[in-house]
Amino acid sequence: MTHILVVDGTGRGHAICDLFVRTDPTVTVYYGPGCDALAAERIVPVPEIRFDDPATALAFLAEHPVEFVLVANIDALSAGYVDVLTAHGHRVIGPSAEAARIEASKERGKLFCASHGLPTARYAAFTDPGAAKAHVQQQPYACVVKTDGLTPDGDGSVVCATTAEAEAAVDAFAAAQGEGFQVVVEERLYGREISVFALLDGADYLLFPTALDFKRTLERDAGKNCDGMGSIAPHPQASPALLEQLRRDLVEPLVAGLKAEGLTYTGFVYIGAMLTDEGLKVIEINTRFGDSEAEAVLPGVHSDFTELCRAVLRQDLASSLLVTDGLVRCSVALTQGCLDDTDPQAAPGWPFGAYDTGQPVLGLAPFPLEQTRLFYANLRAAADGPPVTSGGRVLHVVGTGTTLAEARAQAYRRIGSVSFPGMRFRSDIGAAFEDGSLPSGAEPAAAAQLRS
Ligand code: AMP
Numbered sequence: 001m002t003h004i005l006v007v008d009g010t011g012r013g014h015a016i017c018d019l020f021v022r023t024d025p026t027v028t029v030y031y032g033p034g035c036d037a038l039a040a041e042r043i044v045p046v047p048e049i050r051f052d053d054p055a056t057a058l059a060f061l062a063e064h065p066v067e068f069v070l071v072a073n074i075d076a077l078s079a080g081y082v083d084v085l086t087a088h089g090h091r092v093i094g095p096s097a098e099a100a101r102i103e104a105s106k107e108r109g110k111l112f113c114a115s116h117g118l119p120t121a122r123y124a125a126f127t128d129p130g131a132a133k134a135h136v137q138q139q140p141y142a143c144v145v146k147t148d149g150l151t152p153d154g155d156g157s158v159v160c161a162t163t164a165e166a167e168a169a170v171d172a173f174a175a176a177q178g179e180g181f182q183v184v185v186e187e188r189l190y191g192r193e194i195s196v197f198a199l200l201d202g203a204d205y206l207l208f209p210t211a212l213d214f215k216r217t218l219e220r221d222a223g224k225n226c227d228g229m230g231s232i233a234p235h236p237q238a239s240p241a242l243l244e245q246l247r248r249d250l251v252e253p254l255v256a257g258l259k260a261e262g263l264t265y266t267g268f269v270y271i272g273a274m275l276t277d278e279g280l281k282v283i284e285i286n287t288r289f290g291d292s293e294a295e296a297v298l299p300g301v302h303s304d305f306t307e308l309c310r311a312v313l314r315q316d317l318a319s320s321l322l323v324t325d326g327l328v329r330c331s332v333a334l335t336q337g338c339l340d341d342t343d344p345q346a347a348p349g350w351p352f353g354a355y356d357t358g359q360p361v362l363g364l365a366p367f368p369l370e371q372t373r374l375f376y377a378n379l380r381a382a383a384d385g386p387p388v389t390s391g392g393r394v395l396h397v398v399g400t401g402t403t404l405a406e407a408r409a410q411a412y413r414r415i416g417s418v419s420f421p422g423m424r425f426r427s428d429i430g431a432a433f434e435d436g437s438l439p440s441g442a443e444p445a446a447a448a449q450l451r452s
């Protein structure tokens with residue numbers, strides 16, 4: 001029997017744990033803090049583990065030895081999980097806190113791109129709101145204003161159409177941050193986004209399938225940015241030629257840059273890029289897998305993931321292959337909305353405002369011959385009765401098919417049987433692509449071929 005620990009507590013974390021147990025019949029995954037509502041075989045939640053305190057994991061590991069630890073959450077990475085656990089002799093997969101700053105600080109991420117030849121939008125960094133507004137006024141292009149640090153709901157970037165909007169965004173960040181004001185202002189880019197994933201061993205890498213994330217809160221990509229309302233995988237434009245371009249222009253320089261800076265980095269990297277008229281541009285580098293992309297990408301992986309992790313730890317990914325099933329998946333986030341939409345005072349719900357947690361969630365029992373998957377994010381076990389909601393994105397429902405239309409139909413049919421008070425979701429995840437106007441499922445079945 002193999003025991004490992006995954007540090008996360010999101011739908012992504014559940015999808016990673018599921019990947020381990022599905023592809024390796026010998027593994028038991030401790031999942032900390034995980035989700036105590038999970039009743040999955042061989043996935044054991046460890047609620048006493050806290051992202052902000054690696055000592056909680058050390059205490060657990062002293063009693064429950066594991067072969068290795070995979071740290072998948074940016075808060076835990078930023079808190080130095082990899083550094084602390086490694087210093088105590090554990091085998092750990094994930095970037096050091098220093099490397100994780102590439103995600104945790106927008107300015108650091110932009111500097112990394114600029115230093116290592118990754119194409120990205122023009123930008124400037126500010127600690128003074130007046131200077132930021134003066135800059136916005138001088139630019140001939142529309143701007144995106146980004147707060148430098150991590151934000152809990154993924155709403156730290158304001159994409160603006162006008163100078164006035166950009167100034168208002170600066171003012172809003174200044175009001176929220178006070179003395180700690182720190183923003184990056186960058187040129188607004190236009191095009192379709194693509195989420196690119198690779199597993200790194202410190203020397204080599206393995207590309208994972210791409211995805212398209214739907215980050216806007218409302219139908220037809222209206223509303224503000226949030227952590228993501230759903231994803232489809234593979235990305236509808238992921239032709240072999242594009243994948244080769246992503247590898248050559250983004251992943252290779254990124255891996256070379258990490259080496260050149262001597263950063264300690266193993267595990268997943270997620271490059272959010274945009275396909276613009278001027279070519280590929282990096283929007284952000286994240287030092288972990290995407291959420292909700294993981295829910296759409298990882299169920300299609302069929303390689304033994306424990307073995308892949310062992311290869312990472314041996315720095316031997318060069319001899320590994322990634323086997324995927326080539327199917328299309330559509331993942332839809334079920335989130336908490338307001339509970340009384342007739343009440344003009346009611347907050348509209350995540351991620352716009354307050355919502356009531358503790359709402360019972362019905363319809364989670366597996367369906368026979370199910371083509372769909374449920375990944376738990378903010379769900380909590382209740383003393384009696386069904387699990388209850390505990391945060392913004394409650395769970396992710398994933399449909400699978402040979403076409404995007406089939407995957408979407410599966411996902412939305414399954415959503416029809418899940419319910420909780422205030423449940424809110426986007427009904428159009430992937431809809432614009434399902435008529436096949438762009439190739440779907442164009443990624444080669446065994447992405448094996450995509451290794452560096
Ligand atoms: P970030 O906070 O950097 O992860 O950005 C969040 C989202 O804001 C991205 O996924 C894009 O949808 C959007 N965004 C960020 N930067 C830009 C940009 N320079 N141009 C257009 N959209 C952007």
Ligand code: GLY
Pocket residue numbers: 154213227228286289290291292293
């Ligand atoms: N998919 C958005 C994120 O993981 O940040």
